[in-house]
Amino acid sequence: MPRRLLAAAIRPGERNRTMRELKVLRLDTNCGACVNKCCHQPHDWVYVTSRESAQLKAASGIPESEFVVERLQADSGYVVNTLKRPCSFLDSQTGDCTVYESRPLACRLFPFHVDPFTGDATLYPAECDDNLIFPPANSDRGWRLIDLEDDVRRWLAELRDEIR
Numbered sequence: 001m002p003r004r005l006l007a008a009a010i011r012p013g014e015r016n017r018t019m020r021e022l023k024v025l026r027l028d029t030n031c032g033a034c035v036n037k038c039c040h041q042p043h044d045w046v047y048v049t050s051r052e053s054a055q056l057k058a059a060s061g062i063p064e065s066e067f068v069v070e071r072l073q074a075d076s077g078y079v080v081n082t083l084k085r086p087c088s089f090l091d092s093q094t095g096d097c098t099v100y101e102s103r104p105l106a107c108r109l110f111p112f113h114v115d116p117f118t119g120d121a122t123l124y125p126a127e128c129d130d131n132l133i134f135p136p137a138n139s140d141r142g143w144r145l146i147d148l149e150d151d152v153r154r155w156l157a158e159l160r161d162e163i164r
Contacts, residue, residue: 025145059102067084067087
């Protein structure tokens, strides 16, 4: 498997096949050895739904206004909700996520980024460096994007309903 796999380089006729392959690619991460690159995602926007914001508020006790910001998506002109940067839930002393069990789907999917406007997934393996492992397809170790497909579909529908 190449160290870098970017969806942007896919020819139009190969797009569906590549997306199917990404969905079943088994990943495992050694997050404890990382320096929180998921909290500094390459696209720098962690899109959140109203449901996710409410979960984060309940888990942290922090008002949404302190961790959510509305942003204008320049390409589309849509206004979307994202987490403020730097992430309010990253403990600067330990590097731990203080709301790990309630973290947004965009955080759970890392090193994948799912574009809320197209539904396409891009894998950023270089962000995890040697902390990203590709177990065999028949292994029980790790996870696959397809395992979270229902969550992703619901998240995309929620985001699209909330986009202004």
